[in-house]
Every structure is written in structure tokens, then in C-alpha cells.
Amino acid sequence: MNIILNGESHQTTAQNLHMLLKELAIDDKRIIVLIDDEPIKKECFETTALVEAMRLELLEFVGGG
DSSP: OOOTTTTEEEEOOOOOHHHHHHTTTTOGGGGEEEEEEEEOGEEEEEEBOOOOOEEEEEEEOOOOO
């Protein structure tokens, strides 16, 4: 399936948000996910199904000093 990930076309076999993050090797403890500009709660990652042409933004927190 083709989704829009951070403004770029992205091909994935993931069926839900949790699987997508695992596929991308992203730690879900340090990320905010927006779907169509709406934030998704972490407890909903496994139940949030991906659909063709879905628009996702992944924002990752980075520590530093």
C-alpha cells in the first residue's frame, strides 16, 4: 500500500500504525504521530489501521544540550 509519510510517498506492507513504526525501526516512546493533522494516542497505535493514500506525519523527540 502507498501512504504519504512526512510529505513523501512511502510503500509499506504494514496494516496498522504499530506495524509501520516497527517496520521503520522507530521507538514509539519518543514519537508523536499525526494522521491528517490529528494526533493519535499511543494506546491506539495497534488499532489504527492504515489505508491507501493516508497522510501521516512522524515527529520524533531528540534530546540534547
